[in-house]
Amino acid sequence: MSPAGMGLRHHGPEPIDPVRVVVLGGRGFVGSELLAAMKHAGIATLAPPRLELDLTAADASDRLAGILRPTDSLVLLAAVTPDKGRGVGPFMANLTIGAAVARALERVTPAHVVYFSSDAVYPMSAGLVSEASGAQPSDLYGMMHLARETMLTTASRAPVAVLRPTLLYGAGDTHNSYGPNRLRRVAHKEGRIALFGEGEEVRDHLFVDDIVGLTLLALRLRSSGLLNLATGRSISYAELARKIAAQFERPIEIVGTPRQTPVTHRHFDVTALHKAFPAFRFTPIDEGLARAHCEMIGGA
Amino acid sequence: MSEPVIGFAGLTHLGLVSAAAAAARGFDVIAFDPDRARVASIARGELPVVEPDLPQRLDKHRDRLTCTADVAALARCDVVYVAPDVPTDEASASDLAPVRTLFEMVAGAVASEAVLVVLSQVPPGFTRSLPGPAERRFYQVETLIFGRAVDRALHPERFILGCAEPSLPLPPSLATYLGAFGCPVLPMRYESAELAKISINVCLVASVSAANILAEVCERVGADWSEIVPALRLDRRIGPAAYLAPGLGIAGGNLERDLATVCRLAEQHGTEAAVVRAWLADSEYRRDWALRQIHARVLTRVADPTLAVLGLAYKENTASTKNSASLALLAALAPFRVRVYDPSVAPRPEFHPQLAAAATPLEACAGGDALIVMTPWDEFRALRADAIAARLRGRTVIDPYRVLDAAACLAAGLDLVVLGAPAREAPP
Numbered sequence: 001m002s003p004a005g006m007g008l009r010h011h012g013p014e015p016i017d018p019v020r021v022v023v024l025g026g027r028g029f030v031g032s033e034l035l036a037a038m039k040h041a042g043i044a045t046l047a048p049p050r051l052e053l054d055l056t057a058a059d060a061s062d063r064l065a066g067i068l069r070p071t072d073s074l075v076l077l078a079a080v081t082p083d084k085g086r087g088v089g090p091f092m093a094n095l096t097i098g099a100a101v102a103r104a105l106e107r108v109t110p111a112h113v114v115y116f117s118s119d120a121v122y123p124m125s126a127g128l129v130s131e132a133s134g135a136q137p138s139d140l141y142g143m144m145h146l147a148r149e150t151m152l153t154t155a156s157r158a159p160v161a162v163l164r165p166t167l168l169y170g171a172g173d174t175h176n177s178y179g180p181n182r183l184r185r186v187a188h189k190e191g192r193i194a195l196f197g198e199g200e201e202v203r204d205h206l207f208v209d210d211i212v213g214l215t216l217l218a219l220r221l222r223s224s225g226l227l228n229l230a231t232g233r234s235i236s237y238a239e240l241a242r243k244i245a246a247q248f249e250r251p252i253e254i255v256g257t258p259r260q261t262p263v264t265h266r267h268f269d270v271t272a273l274h275k276a277f278p279a280f281r282f283t284p285i286d287e288g289l290a291r292a293h294c295e296m297i298g299g300a
Numbered sequence: 301m302s303e304p305v306i307g308f309a310g311l312t313h314l315g316l317v318s319a320a321a322a323a324a325r326g327f328d329v330i331a332f333d334p335d336r337a338r339v340a341s342i343a344r345g346e347l348p349v350v351e352p353d354l355p356q357r358l359d360k361h362r363d364r365l366t367c368t369a370d371v372a373a374l375a376r377c378d379v380v381y382v383a384p385d386v387p388t389d390e391a392s393a394s395d396l397a398p399v400r401t402l403f404e405m406v407a408g409a410v411a412s413e414a415v416l417v418v419l420s421q422v423p424p425g426f427t428r429s430l431p432g433p434a435e436r437r438f439y440q441v442e443t444l445i446f447g448r449a450v451d452r453a454l455h456p457e458r459f460i461l462g463c464a465e466p467s468l469p470l471p472p473s474l475a476t477y478l479g480a481f482g483c484p485v486l487p488m489r490y491e492s493a494e495l496a497k498i499s500i501n502v503c504l505v506a507s508v509s510a511a512n513i514l515a516e517v518c519e520r521v522g523a524d525w526s527e528i529v530p531a532l533r534l535d536r537r538i539g540p541a542a543y544l545a546p547g548l549g550i551a552g553g554n555l556e557r558d559l560a561t562v563c564r565l566a567e568q569h570g571t572e573a574a575v576v577r578a579w580l581a582d583s584e585y586r587r588d589w590a591l592r593q594i595h596a597r598v599l600t601r602v603a604d605p606t607l608a609v610l611g612l613a614y615k616e617n618t619a620s621t622k623n624s625a626s627l628a629l630l631a632a633l634a635p636f637r638v639r640v641y642d643p644s645v646a647p648r649p650e651f652h653p654q655l656a657a658a659a660t661p662l663e664a665c666a667g668g669d670a671l672i673v674m675t676p677w678d679e680f681r682a683l684r685a686d687a688i689a690a691r692l693r694g695r696t697v698i699d700p701y702r703v704l705d706a707a708a709c710l711a712a713g714l715d716l717v718v719l720g721a722p723a724r725e726a727p728p
Binding site for chain 2: 130132232269271274275278279281282284
């Protein structure tokens with residue numbers, strides 16, 4: 001499909017606060033930030049804790065169908081993330097979650113569905129990634145997201161927005177994958193940052209406030225379709241490390257390590273995002289890193 | 301034989317230009333269109349297209365040129381070209397029904413010995429499928445270029461002629477007419493000629509796609525595509541007239557139509573055309589180049605910008621906006637105020653919800669946070685950089701086609717963004 005055929009379509013002419021937003025996975029990094037932002041905006045929310053709604057349980061779809069109202073917007077963030085394993089177990093658990101939500105959507109049609117997928121659906125060899133890029137996951141985590149995208153868009157009669165965020169950062173990130181959060185924590189704790197190789201790989205890093213802002217826009221406009229969430233500006237890990245080190249008052253040593261894997265790069269063409277949300281402005285990475293740093297130091 | 305009388309049926313862009321060229325070459329011409337209103341407009345000198353030199357040519361040779369809505373007038377012709385522009389849909393697929401209908405209408409009106417030539421752009425197999433005697437039915441490749449159509453019709457590089465039997469001599473009337481242009485005539489079977497037209501356009505797209513890909517690399521690595529192009533032109537395998545100017549994607553409709561036809565033929569016959577699909581996708585990416593520049597260089601810095609846009613037509617010297625990069629840009633800038641000027645396309649509210657039409661290019665610049673030159677009209681080349689700088693509120697000039705004088709822009713304190721070279725900021 002051509003790039004022009006991708007991206008988001010808005011179902012509301014003007015942004016309107018959703019009546020109520022049901023968030024599945026509200027305790028995670030993005031979920032908690034999203035709930036806080038909606039609370040601040042005065043939007044009614046419901047984020048059932050796992051004790052009330054275990055999406056891997058046999059009765060999950062019944063319980064979710066009992067909760068959902070036709071006027072609700074549903075946000076699915078719940079997933080067993082890669083830091084908890086990339087094997088068959090998490091893969092099957094994530095499919096179970098997706099299946100439960102899909103079955104509930106077959107019974108109750110909400111006003112809108114937002115699904116958080118991942119840029120892991122794209123292979124690292126995809127070149128400049130856009131929504132038109134072929135989704136060919138190279139691992140079970142990406143495969144899971146691609147399968148869940150299809151589950152939800154097939155099951156739902158409501159507009160579905162599939163969002164594929166790239167690497168996220170922010171002080172509240174509990175994951176410890178190779179990125180701004182880990183580099184900052186390691187620098188804070190050890191006074192040095194160790195890079196893979198010399199940090200040649202370039203990646204796009206998205207500040208959590210931006211993903212929250214973009215999600216709120218999609219909710220308010222009842223958007224449907226497919227959108228990558230990325231800034232369109234990639235930097236190398238070496239440059240990222242220098243930016244993070246510069247946040248500290250004491251010197252932070254940046255060291256390379258013997259490379260174990262080939263260098264890969266990831267760049268995004270975010271034209272579809274510009275078209276979907278023309279007035280949206282990303283947080284510049286220097287500002288985002290500074291804010292995350294201050295929050296971490298303040299909370300340390 | 302005496303000079304043949306040449307007929308043209310279908311008086312849109314292709315038919316009108318071709319009729320003017322035939323008259324300019326000294327032939328009596330009957331120009332027919334079934335649309336009486338269109339014929340009446342043309343007779344008053346009100347042409348349905350903007351094409352340099354066309355009004356002057358039609359006026360200069362009007363004693364040899366008869367415009368009519370009466371198909372029976374074609375009975376005088378020795379050769380009749382069927383030349384309506386072929387409309388395309390949003391998927392760039394041709395609607396061939398009008399050209400077939402017109403051919404059948406003409407075939408019923410001409411003398412029994414007259415030669416019929418399809419000049420419209422049609423896919424392989426179309427000409428053979430038409431009714432009537434094949435020995436007097438031909439297909440001729442048109443190579444009309446918007447903005448340069450008259451010159452190319454008067455001075456063609458060659459005639460590519462699809463025939464039922466290429467080894468047979470051409471009918472004398474057609475041979476006489478084509479011979480008047482003094483260029484090679486290449487007879488070939490119908491399908492080869494129909495595919496030759498598509499082949500020309502595919503090669504052009506291949507060339508310009510390569511230019512676009514490498515121009516973007518130039519922007520990132522500190523190279524300048526304009527310095528590389530002369531070296532390429534001196535390479536005999538590439539050539540002095542190669543399509544090497546980077547642009548904002550394929551537009552106008554004709555190239556897109558041919559690429560779509562190749563994809564359809566490949567699908568139908570099981571041949572590989574992934575590269576052609578990639579060119580189409582690449583074209584859409586190029587179309588949004590200016591939008592990406594505006595987001596990166598203006599919208600990140602200015603909260604509520606006003607943007608000055610010069611040019612709406614898909615290229616200079618035409619009023620066509622088919623697949624225009626400028627209109628695509630305007631559609632993606634809905635929340636922002638836009639001031640627009642184009643020499644031949646009147647701004648319309650459906651282009652943009654907050655569009656203000658300017659009477660001159662400099663009026664469009666007034667109070668703008670950035671200037672974006674979306675069509676390389678000659679009129680814009682004459683703009684003085686200091687006059688632009690005096691009217692703009694901001695400093696950013698996005699000039700993909702390098703219409704403006706770069707050194708003068710920088711000297712006037714303007715930051716300049718072009719295709720094929722790194723962006724340059726004015727010295728402080």
